[in-house]
Amino acid sequence: xxxxxxxVDGLTESFIERLRKAVAIPSVSAQDENRQDVFRMxxxxxxxxxxxxxxxHQRPLGKQPGKEHLDLPPVVIARYGNDxxxxxxxxxxxxxxxxxxxxxxxxxxxxxxxxxxxxxxxxRGSTDDKGPVLGWxxxxxxxxxxxxxxxxxxxxxxxxxxxxxSEGLEEFIQAESKGFFKDADAVCISDNYWLGTEKxxxxxxxxxxxxxxxxxxxxxxxxxxxxxxGSAHEPMTDLVHVMSKLVDTHGNILIPGIMDxxxxxxxxxxxxxxxxxxxxxxxxxxxxxxxSIHPTKERTLMARWRYPSLSLHGIEGAYSxxxxxxxxxxxxxxxxxxRTVPNMESKDVNKLVFDYIKAEFAKxxxxxxxxxxxxxxxxxxxxxxxxxxxxxxxxxxKQVFGVEPDxxxxxxxxxxxxxxxxxxxxxxxxxxxxxxxxAAHSINEKLDKRNYIEGVKLLGAYLxxxxxxxxxxx
Amino acid sequence: xxxxxxxVDGLTESFIERLRKAVAIPSVSAQDENRQDVFRMxxxxxxxxxxxxxxxHQRPLGKQPGKEHLDLPPVVIARYGNDxxxxxxxxxxxxxxxxxxxxxxxxxxxxxxxxxxxxxxxxRGSTDDKGPVLGWxxxxxxxxxxxxxxxxxxxxxxxxxxxxxSEGLEEFIQAESKGFFKDADAVCISDNYWLGTEKxxxxxxxxxxxxxxxxxxxxxxxxxxxxxxGSAHEPMTDLVHVMSKLVDTHGNILIPGIMDxxxxxxxxxxxxxxxxxxxxxxxxxxxxxxxSIHPTKERTLMARWRYPSLSLHGIEGAYSxxxxxxxxxxxxxxxxxxRTVPNMESKDVNKLVFDYIKAEFAKxxxxxxxxxxxxxxxxxxxxxxxxxxxxxxxxxxKQVFGVEPDxxxxxxxxxxxxxxxxxxxxxxxxxxxxxxxxAAHSINEKLDKRNYIEGVKLLGAYLxxxxxxxxxxx
Numbered sequence: 001x002x003x004x005x006x007x008v009d010g011l012t013e014s015f016i017e018r019l020r021k022a023v024a025i026p027s028v029s030a031q032d033e034n035r036q037d038v039f040r041m042x043x044x045x046x047x048x049x050x051x052x053x054x055x056x057h058q059r060p061l062g063k064q065p066g067k068e069h070l071d072l073p074p075v076v077i078a079r080y081g082n083d084x085x086x087x088x089x090x091x092x093x094x095x096x097x098x099x100x101x102x103x104x105x106x107x108x109x110x111x112x113x114x115x116x117x118x119x120x121x122x123x124r125g126s127t128d129d130k131g132p133v134l135g136w137x138x139x140x141x142x143x144x145x146x147x148x149x150x151x152x153x154x155x156x157x158x159x160x161x162x163x164x165x166s167e168g169l170e171e172f173i174q175a176e177s178k179g180f181f182k183d184a185d186a187v188c189i190s191d192n193y194w195l196g197t198e199k200x201x202x203x204x205x206x207x208x209x210x211x212x213x214x215x216x217x218x219x220x221x222x223x224x225x226x227x228x229x230g231s232a233h234e235p236m237t238d239l240v241h242v243m244s245k246l247v248d249t250h251g252n253i254l255i256p257g258i259m260d261x262x263x264x265x266x267x268x269x270x271x272x273x274x275x276x277x278x279x280x281x282x283x284x285x286x287x288x289x290x291x292s293i294h295p296t297k298e299r300t301l302m303a304r305w306r307y308p309s310l311s312l313h314g315i316e317g318a319y320s321x322x323x324x325x326x327x328x329x330x331x332x333x334x335x336x337x338x339r340t341v342p343n344m345e346s347k348d349v350n351k352l353v354f355d356y357i358k359a360e361f362a363k364x365x366x367x368x369x370x371x372x373x374x375x376x377x378x379x380x381x382x383x384x385x386x387x388x389x390x391x392x393x394x395x396x397x398k399q400v401f402g403v404e405p406d407x408x409x410x411x412x413x414x415x416x417x418x419x420x421x422x423x424x425x426x427x428x429x430x431x432x433x434x435x436x437x438x439a440a441h442s443i444n445e446k447l448d449k450r451n452y453i454e455g456v457k458l459l460g461a462y463l464x465x466x467x468x469x470x471x472x473x474x
Numbered sequence: 475x476x477x478x479x480x481x482v483d484g485l486t487e488s489f490i491e492r493l494r495k496a497v498a499i500p501s502v503s504a505q506d507e508n509r510q511d512v513f514r515m516x517x518x519x520x521x522x523x524x525x526x527x528x529x530x531h532q533r534p535l536g537k538q539p540g541k542e543h544l545d546l547p548p549v550v551i552a553r554y555g556n557d558x559x560x561x562x563x564x565x566x567x568x569x570x571x572x573x574x575x576x577x578x579x580x581x582x583x584x585x586x587x588x589x590x591x592x593x594x595x596x597x598r599g600s601t602d603d604k605g606p607v608l609g610w611x612x613x614x615x616x617x618x619x620x621x622x623x624x625x626x627x628x629x630x631x632x633x634x635x636x637x638x639x640s641e642g643l644e645e646f647i648q649a650e651s652k653g654f655f656k657d658a659d660a661v662c663i664s665d666n667y668w669l670g671t672e673k674x675x676x677x678x679x680x681x682x683x684x685x686x687x688x689x690x691x692x693x694x695x696x697x698x699x700x701x702x703x704g705s706a707h708e709p710m711t712d713l714v715h716v717m718s719k720l721v722d723t724h725g726n727i728l729i730p731g732i733m734d735x736x737x738x739x740x741x742x743x744x745x746x747x748x749x750x751x752x753x754x755x756x757x758x759x760x761x762x763x764x765x766s767i768h769p770t771k772e773r774t775l776m777a778r779w780r781y782p783s784l785s786l787h788g789i790e791g792a793y794s795x796x797x798x799x800x801x802x803x804x805x806x807x808x809x810x811x812x813r814t815v816p817n818m819e820s821k822d823v824n825k826l827v828f829d830y831i832k833a834e835f836a837k838x839x840x841x842x843x844x845x846x847x848x849x850x851x852x853x854x855x856x857x858x859x860x861x862x863x864x865x866x867x868x869x870x871x872k873q874v875f876g877v878e879p880d881x882x883x884x885x886x887x888x889x890x891x892x893x894x895x896x897x898x899x900x901x902x903x904x905x906x907x908x909x910x911x912x913a914a915h916s917i918n919e920k921l922d923k924r925n926y927i928e929g930v931k932l933l934g935a936y937l938x939x940x941x942x943x944x945x946x947x948x
Contacts, residue, residue, distance in 0.1 A: 207700060211798045220762020226681060226886025229813050230725050230783030231757060231774045233765045237721055237786055244718035247711055249838040251704045283705060288694020291707045291841040300705045309704030311802050312711055316795065319788030319809060324685045324849045326811055326886075328785050335793060337800055339703050364723040367765040375798045412700025 001399075001464045007146040008138070008456050015138045015456065016121065016449070018048070020113040022095075022130040023123035029073065029096035029164040038073040038160045041095045045076050045133070045158055052140045054080040054156070057180075061161075061168035072168055073160030077180055080140055081153035087466055088153040090184035090424070092416060093133035093191060094162030097125035098441050105443045119449035127434035127447040131455070132190035133158055135433055138456040139463065151467035155184055162191075162416070170419045177423035186389040187420045187428040188462070194435045194451075195406050199277040200397045200458065202390055203430035205305060205409030206417060208340035208380035210349050213316075214242060214357055215333040218368040223328040232328070233366045236318055239332045242370070245360045246336060247310040251293050251303065253338070257352045258308060263342040265306070273298040276406045282436075305409035309339045335375075339411060346377045381418045382409070387427040388469035396461035400454055431462065475873075475938045481620040482612070482930050489612045489930065490595070490923070492522070494587040496569075496604040497597035503547065503570035503638040512547040512634045515569045519550050519607070519632055526614045528554040528630070531654075535635075535642035546642055547634030551654055554614055555627035561940055562627040564658035564898070566890060567607035567665060568636030571599035572915050579917045593923035601908035601921040605929070606664035607632055609907055612930040613937065625941035629658055636665075636890070644893045651897035660863040661894045661902040662936070668909045669880050673751040674871045674932065676864055677904035679779060679883030680891060682814035682854035684823050688716060688831055689807040692842040697802040706802070707840045710792055713806045716844070719834045720810060721784040725767050725777065727812070731826045732782060737816040739780070747772040750880045756910075779883035783813045809849075813885060820851040855892045856883070861901040862943035870935035874928055905936065 008015075027041035028034040042058055049056045058074035073096065100110035106122075108114040113123040125131075136156060143150050157176075161167045173181070194201050216235040223232065247253055278297050284290050294300045303309065316333040319325045340349060354372050361370040383390070385407055397405040414430070421428045433455035439445045482489075501515035502508040516532055523530045532548035547570065574584035580596075582588040587597040599605075610630060617624050631650075635641045647655070668675050690709040697706065721727055752771050758764050768774045777783065790807040793799045812823060828846050835844040857864070859881055871879040888904070895902045907929035913919045 209700065209800065211800070218761075218763055218765040223761070224886060225783070225785040225787070225811060226683065226813060226884070227778065228761070229785045229885060230777035230781055231767060231885075232761055232763075233723060233767055234725075234785055236788070238723055240714055240717045240786055241723065243714045249707060249712055249715065249840045251708075287692075287697070287702070287706050289692055289706075289841075291692040293705060293707055303704035304701065307704055309699070311699040311703045311708055311800070312714055312792075313699070313799060313801055314710070314793030314803065315789055316793075318786075318794065320790055320792070320794035322790055324809065324811075325787060326683065326685070326785070327787055329788065335798065337699060337798075339700060366723045367763075410700070411703060411705075412698060 001461060003146040004142045004148045004460055005457050007142040008453060008460070011138070011142060011145065012453055015134070015453065016115070018134050018137070019121065019126065019131060019452065022134060023113045023125055024111055026111045027096045027125070027160065028099045029161050030099055032067070032070060035070050035073070038096050042074050042076050042160055045095055048137055049078045049156070052080070052137060052144065054078040054140070059172065061172060064167060075169065075172055076156070076158040077176070078156040079153065081150055083153055086152050087185045088155060088183040089463060089466055090155040090157060090181055090187045090420070091136050092157045092187065092189045092420065093136070094129045094159045095133055096160045096163050097128065097130070098163050100124040107444055115449065120446045121449055121452065122444055122446045124445055126445055127438035128440035128445065129162070129191045131447040131452050132433040135190065135452070135456050135459050139460040142456065142460065150463065152463045153183065155181055157181070166416060169416065173419050173423045181424060184424050184426055186426050186466070187424060188389070188431050189414070189417060189420070189428065190431050190433050190459070192410060192414065192430050192432045193438060193440070194432055195408055196277050196282065197435040197437050199403055199406055200401055201406035201408040201432065202385065202393050202397070203408050203410060203432065204385040204390065205382040206380060206413050207305070207411050208378050209337055209413055210340055210346055210377040211337040211375040212353060212372060213333050213335055213375050214239065214370065214372040215331060216242070216368050216370050217331040219328070219330045222330045225326040225328050228328055233368045234328050235332050235368050236329050238361065238364055238366045238368050238370070239315065239334050241364055242357055242360050243312055243334050243336065246312065251309055253308060253310045255352055255356045258338070258349065261344040261348060262307060265302070269306070272407050273301055276301060276408065304411040306341055308341050308344060310336060312336045340380050342380060342382050344380065346379065350374055378413050378415055379418055381421060383428055389427040389429045389466065392465035392469050393429055393431050393462050395465040396458050399461045400457045475935060477620040478616045478622050478934050479931050481616040482927060482934070485612070485616055485619065486927055489608070489927065490589070492608050492611070493595065493600065493605060493926065496608060497587040497599055498585055500585045501570045501599070501634065502573045503635050505573055506541070506544060509544050509547070512570050516548050516550050516634055519569055522611055523552045523630070526554070526611060526618065528552040528614070533646065535646060538641060549643065549646055550630065550632040551650070552630040553627065555624055557627060560626050561659045562629060562657040563937060563940055564629040564631060564655055564661045564894070565610050566631045566661065566663045566894065567610070568603045568633045569607055570634045570637050571602065571604070572637050574598035581918055589923065594920045595923055595926065596918055596920045598919055600919055601912035602914035602919065603636070603665045605921040605926050606907040609664065609930050609933050613934040616930065616934065624937065626937045627657065629655055631655070640890060643890065647893050647897045655898060658898050658900055660900050660940070661898060662863070662905050663888070663891060663894070663902065664905050664907050664933070666884060666888065666904050666906045667912060667914070668906055669882055670751050670756060671909040671911055673877055673880055674875055675880035675882040675906065676859065676867050676871070677882045677884060677906065678859040678864065679856040680854060680887050681779070681885050682852050683811055683887055684814055684820055684851040685809070685811040685849040686827060686846060687807050687809055687849050688713065688844065688846040689805060690716070690842050690844050691805040693802070693804045696804045699800040699802050702802055707842045708802050709806050709842050710803055712835065712838055712840045712842050712844070713789065713808050715838055716831055716834050717786055717808050717810065720786065725783055727782060727784045729826055729830045732823065735818040735822060736782060739776070743780070746881050747775055750775060750882065778885040780815055782815050782818060784810060786810045814854050816854060816856050818854070820853065824848055852887050852889055853892055855895065857902055863901040863903045863940065866939035866943050867903055867905050867936050869939040870932050873935045874931045
């Protein structure tokens with residue numbers, strides 16, 4: 001392993017050059033005019049992988065739904081090593097990026113990797129997710145050049161539509177779980193971020209999301225509040241009353257039964273929190289205000305990661321422009337979502353939500369009509385952090401960074417995580433490369449040189465420890 | 475009077491022709507490209523009035539605020555008769571119209587008066603407000619042609635910006651109340667509608683309107699509900715809670731003290747309601763639903779006319795588009811208004827509203843910040859229906875239509891009413907010509923031939939009775 005590490009240091013400039021080439025391809029999946037660049041980026045990856053000796057395929061996904069004049073970018077899949085005596089690790093990343101324009105406020109050209117004197121490498125896609133994707137290629141190259149055999153078989157799944165809803169990917173993963181990916185023993189995804197800037201983390205959980213609409217309708221058309229105010233039941237009044245019954249100021253979900261679905265906090269889980277490298281100042285800085293609900297970092301992180309939350313997003317059909325309009329809207333649709341956690345099953349949550357909202361509306365005694373429905377749901381995900389996949393990553397962090405990684409969950413969702421778990425039935429690990437300050441999706445996206453180069457070592461070390469871990473079920 | 479009435483019948487076709495010419499001029503005040511048409515319409519009115527022997531002026535109002543490349547249309551003012559022994563009646567109307575396009579769904583060309591076999595005269599401005607304005611001209615012509623002297627002096631004030639906020643008019647009325655309008659003994663405005671289709675009404679009251687904004691702000695920028703849901707006070711949650719405390723489903727205003735400001739219902743006033751020609755079916759038809767709050771027409775009309783109401787109009791800053799977005803809005807601004815009635819003074823209402831909202835927000839114990847302010851207010855108006863101005867109109871209705879008019883108020887506001895009352899200090903009467911089915915501001919606007927022709931007689935009879943009424947203070 002140390003021979004390969006030495007090579008990583010020696011290859012630093014060539015690894016940065018690889019990233020420079022990748023960033024220079026504006027593979028923006030959301031913009032039609034860049035679709036050829038997304039294809040170019042797929043070809044770049046495929047060529048690099050082939051040059052390293054991998055078996056590579058660019059798998060077409062057909063036409064883009066809703067934009068049938070566009071071909072979806074291919075999934076670049078690759079195999080490096082085919083030794084039945086080795087474990088096989090399936091790694092995922094994406095080679096498309098968010099849009100970026102210099103005019104948006106970038107200090108540098110977004111598609112030109114620019115390294116400053118503190119080693120911050122600015123460029124669209126540097127951290128999300130070209131750096132991590134190239135990390136795997138760099139691991140292979142370092143091993144080859146060091147003359148060290150990769151201790152595992154590597155399967156790659158690199159998609160080109162992640163920033164635009166991963167069109168077609170779930171079906172592809174499902175199909176290939178019995179095909180190209182069938183040997184996978186575990187999955188590793190590098191597409192999220194450290195909690196802070198100093199300490200790597202391993203992510204073992206994500207919240208799900210149930211998104212609801214609740215509509216209240218009355219008159220056949222919008223009414224003038226002067227003419228009709230006081231004489232008719234107003235849908236907006238009813239909706240606001242119903243929405244006010246969902247959650248309180250302190251984030252407590254007021255729908256009876258929801259909290260009963262939540263897995264109780266064990267002492268073991270509780271013990272994970274105090275050591276996590278995070279402070280209330282970190283929260284206040286990211287909020288840009290001190291409007292935190294909880295007094296401690298532990299309770300804050302639990303609220304984000306392992307407890308559900310309910311947010312009111314807005315109201316469709318009401319007056320939402322600046323200024324003043326004396327309208328009584330005829331039909332209004334409230335939008336809210338519940339972030340779900342173990343063991344909240346979507347259908348149970350739906351039933352509690354629907355029953356409660358209908359009961360609260362019935363209490364109002366209004367002649368208006370209410371409807372409530374689920375817009376979409378996505379399940380939470382929690383992996384066992386005691387699985388060898390995590391143990392290996394833990395050892396790798398200690399080896400490369402000399403610290404125990406933060407064991408984190410995330411409040412949001414990364415749907416591909418669940419897709420891999422469900423399709424392969426294997427343990428999935430989220431092993432981020434970038435830090436919390438990388439500004440993915442924002443202007444001045446960057447990846448620190450340390451995170452990139454030590455990150456390559458981390459991925460390599462992870463593969464070594466994976467090979468060494470005993471064969472036990474998690 | 476009967477001689478003049480006979481002339482009206484004889485002149486029917488020529489009166490319709492006058493309306494046809496007026497409708498043909500697309501004097502849309504809201505559209506820059508029609509500004510010359512608005513001026514043309516002013517010239518048309520001025521020419522017609524001059525041809526009838528009136529002293530006419532077109533008074534410029536300067537540049538349009540915010541659109542300084544446009545001249546405001548003139549106020550056409552006129553005097554017909556200058557006999558110190560006669561009463562002087564100031565009449566108001568407007569010669570501009572709402573926009574109209576055939577494509578909007580008109581069955582006929584909007585700027586081409588089209589009379590169907592039931593005597594419905596379709597055309598933009600037919601009822602709002604060219605028909606009523608020409609009504610006064612027709613009265614003068616009928617008297618002239620009948621050789622009957624007009625029993626009063628007539629002052630006209632016809633504006634060309636009513637559909638675009640009556641820019642500059644209030645100041646103009648204020649100034650001319652000591653000038654051109656100084657002799658006015660009473661004011662008559664014909665720019666509203668009968669409550670139904672069969673029975674004329676006299677309108678003696680309007681509600682005012684206090685429009686409020688209430689903002690709640692927390693984080694420095696919108697947040698992702700996955701990442702932050704559960705850890706920060708959400709402005710939308712707080713705002714919805716505060717808004718839910720303002721009014722209940724049954725239209726009851728929940729702000730303590732507001733109802734104490736309302737003038738108690740006297741037996742005399744109460745007695746006006748049962749005879750009013752209005753049914754719950756009429757309400758349900760205009761709502762397009764049966765979502766009425768009150769069981770009787772009396773209570774319904776009182777709720778619209780003589781009690782305050784509070785409507786929630788919408789929320790600025792929250793997610794209002796169709797679809798789903800998992801945003802925690804950083805700052806949201808709720809909009810609501812209170813329709814005011816005697817004796818609610820704006821400053822008293824404001825204090826009650828501000829104190830209550832701040833107190834309710836304080837109860838939430840949120841770290842977010844709340845602000846609440848008045849966007850604009852307009853005072854309610856109530857005239858004495860026992861004034862000779864109303865008595866004369868009452869007799870005129872009985873003379874022309876053979877029925878006692880409905881004594882009505884309106885739930886909305888007609889700001890010019892208050893402007894005239896405050897500037898002249900004289901009694902103001904709202905004497906509508908059109909019916910409730912005329913669809914002013916909508917497609918297929920029309921004025922029924924009966925309303926127009928009998929309406930001319932009504933205006934004429936009103937002037938005769940005005941001359942006869944005894945000189946007593948109202």
